[in-house]
Amino acid sequence: MTDQPIAQLDSHPSPASPAPxxxxxxxxxxxxxxxxxxxxxxxxxxxxxxxxxxxxxxxxxxxxxxxxxxxxxxxxxxxxxxxxxxxxxxxxxxxxxxxxxxxxxxxxxxxxxxxxxxxxxxxxxxxxxxxxxxxxxxxxxxxxxxxxxxxxxxxxxxxxxxxxxxxxxxxxxxxxxxxxxxxxxxxxxxxxxxxxVRNEVPVPGGGEGGGRGQVLGRSLGSVLGVFVALYVLHVAVEAGVGGWEPTHLETVGYGAGVAATATSVYWLMMTVGRFLVAPLALRFSAQAIITVSCAGMTVCLLAASVPALAPYAYAGVGLFIAPIFPTGLPWLNRAAPRARRAGAVVIAASMVGGVAAGPALGKAIEWSGIRAVPLLLCGVSAMCLAATLWLIRATRSQ
Incomplete structure (x- = not known):
């Protein structure tokens, strides 16, 4: 696995599948x-x-x-x-x-x-x-x-x-x-x-880099655990913004209509972001895309603590968080090609994260107040960035 653009890897193409x-x-x-x-x-x-x-x-x-x-x-x-x-x-x-x-x-x-x-x-x-x-x-x-x-x-x-x-x-x-x-x-x-749909299950490893990535110096369990943490944490941010953005915006002085519209824009930007990143995924590695995404949403959540910037910053969060879920799955399959159930574990974990995020964030807000919502989520986003950087080091190319 490498941070090189995917275009540079095409000089060593992997064998084609017998049928699409x-x-x-x-x-x-x-x-x-x-x-x-x-x-x-x-x-x-x-x-x-x-x-x-x-x-x-x-x-x-x-x-x-x-x-x-x-x-x-x-x-x-x-x-x-x-x-x-x-x-x-x-x-x-x-x-x-x-x-x-x-x-x-x-x-x-x-x-x-x-x-x-x-x-x-x-x-x-x-x-x-x-x-x-x-x-x-x-x-x-x-x-x-x-x-x-x-x-x-x-x-x-x-x-x-x-x-x-x-x-x-x-x-x-x-x-x-x-x-x-x-x-x-x-x-x-x-x-x-x-x-x-082809009926037989394809063998993982035909994605970027031809499946050459491997886990170096770390146990497979540790890598899977950090992937799960990344998925749980980023879904917690996604659900946290979607659930608490209207309340936070109203608390800092925006009307209910503006708050509702801004929340709709947040979800819209998540959809737009995935379409926009599709051509970029042909040129840049999953690691690079997820690193930029985590860094961008962390900066946007920090900016959302400024009332005048909050509606626009939340839209930025939607744009940056969009690629993480779909982009992480091919990376996971290349990092752990023999862990057949890895994809199921992280997808299930993302659903559990969405359920658990509400009560956990609600308890934290009880202690800190509504105005602290973007800063609390910024801390969770920073943990996503730390997990991504750890995974890059742990899943280096040969």
């Missing part, structure tokens, strides 16, 4: 699948007022819908990781899409809240399978273009996360069952595109 993993139609269908999982995750929040009215729920009870989704997501990642390589790729992805469809339809039609939670859990299992399966296949399936393709794939998640709440806003939260049913039906055509 995805046809053109399957690539498009995969991007549509990520729009759908982004929309699914984002649909629960805007529909909470309708949940509460229909089932007579407290705010905390209504919030269990998204919690059930995330728990199902972790289960789905770990479950389908066990199946990955034992059954064909088409069966893994097809069953994931089917579980999402059945779970979403069950959530829409559930007569009681416990049944709705069970359906959300089921949909989450399918969500986790799609998230893990496509990320894993894109990470090893496009040679030196894998990092670029992963950023494009995950950018479509952001498109779905923007469109889902917008759709609820247009039709009204009271019509959330119709939205979830439409979502369920939208999964079904993707099953027809699975013929374009």
């Amino acid at each position: 993993i995805f046809s053109g139609a399957a690539v498009v269908a995969s991007c549509v699948g990520f729009v759908l999982i982004g929309a699914l995750q984002a649909l629960y929040g805007p529909a909470i007022p309708a949940f509460r009215g229909e089932f007579g729920l407290s705010p905390s009870a209504a919030g269990l819908g998204l919690s059930a989704h995330f728990v199902g997501g972790v289960v789905g990642v770990l479950l389908f990781d066990r199946l990955f390589g034992r059954v064909g790729n088409r069966l893994v992805l097809g069953s994931s899409y089917a579980l999402m469809a059945v779970g979403a339809a069950g959530f829409a039609l559930a007569p009681e809240w416990p049944a709705a939670l069970a359906a959300a859990l089921l949909a989450g299992v399918g969500f986790g399978g799609v998230d893990y399966g496509l990320n894993q296949l894109f990470a090893v399936g496009f040679g030196h273009r894998s990092t670029a393709m992963l950023n494009i794939l995950n950018a479509h998640f952001g498109i779905g996360a923007i469109l889902g709440p917008a759709l609820i806003g247009v039709v009204g939260s009271e019509h959330y069952p119709a939205v979830f049913l439409c979502f369920a039906l939208a999964n079904l055509p993707l099953l027809l595109c699975l013929r374009g």
